[in-house]
Amino acid sequence: MLLQEEATVQNTISEKDNNTKHSDIRYNQDPDFNIPLLEISAEARERILGRLRFLYGDDDAEKWMPELERILKVHYAHKPLELIDLDKDYDPTNRFSEKDNILITYGDLVSGEGHSPLAVLGEFLKRTRLSEVFSTLHILPFFPYSSDKGFSVTDYRAVDPNLGSWQEIDQMQRHYRLMFDGVFNHISSKSPAFQAFFEVG
Numbered sequence: 001m002l003l004q005e006e007a008t009v010q011n012t013i014s015e016k017d018n019n020t021k022h023s024d025i026r027y028n029q030d031p032d033f034n035i036p037l038l039e040i041s042a043e044a045r046e047r048i049l050g051r052l053r054f055l056y057g058d059d060d061a062e063k064w065m066p067e068l069e070r071i072l073k074v075h076y077a078h079k080p081l082e083l084i085d086l087d088k089d090y091d092p093t094n095r096f097s098e099k100d101n102i103l104i105t106y107g108d109l110v111s112g113e114g115h116s117p118l119a120v121l122g123e124f125l126k127r128t129r130l131s132e133v134f135s136t137l138h139i140l141p142f143f144p145y146s147s148d149k150g151f152s153v154t155d156y157r158a159v160d161p162n163l164g165s166w167q168e169i170d171q172m173q174r175h176y177r178l179m180f181d182g183v184f185n186h187i188s189s190k191s192p193a194f195q196a197f198f199e200v201g
Contacts, residue, residue: 025086031077035084038076040069102179103134106150107142107163118142118164122172137176139169145188151181152188 040048048068052061079087103125108117110124125131141150144160159165172178187194 025083102136104138116164118168131175138179146190154191
């Protein structure tokens with residue numbers, strides 16, 4: 001399973017063709033600050049800062065660079081050691097190429113009797129052998145929501161039970177690289193995170 005029923009991330013590694021790939025490794029839910037912190041080289045820092053200056057001007061770039069560095073270090077602390085090791089040989093220019101085709105779909109595009117829409121979608125993709133054409137599957141919002149046709153999300157850690165579960169999504173990741181929407185300014189006012197913000201504020 002990709003996630004437990006409580007939707008906590010499992011730090012598991014699956015093997016494909018005896019090669020571990022970046023997409024096969026799950027991030028740790030909690031950061032590990034016992035590992036060495038991410039070191040950002042002077043060259044990388046200047047490259048990032050140059051892009052911030054271009055977008056926001058000199059003053060704002062200098063102001064927000066320390067916060068961006070902090071966020072990058074926290075992100076790094078969530079990485080399992082296996083992913084950190086793979087990153088040493090990772091070429092970011094290989095993320096996408098002209099050979100990649102991405103299939104974009106809703107989780108309930110197809111349906112069938114007695115099975116969840118995500119399970120039917122997974123079976124449809126398997127039977128039609130679309131993985132021979134598409135390398136990546138982009139599933140549009142499949143999270144629980146309160147309105148806005150799925151975009152007013154109440155919990156980004158869960159799957160809408162009307163569509164299925166993480167188990168069906170885990171099955172699909174065996175054949176495709178997966179892409180999901182994480183538009184966090186679309187979070188529902190009824191979500192626990194938004195309600196907690198009100199309690200603190």
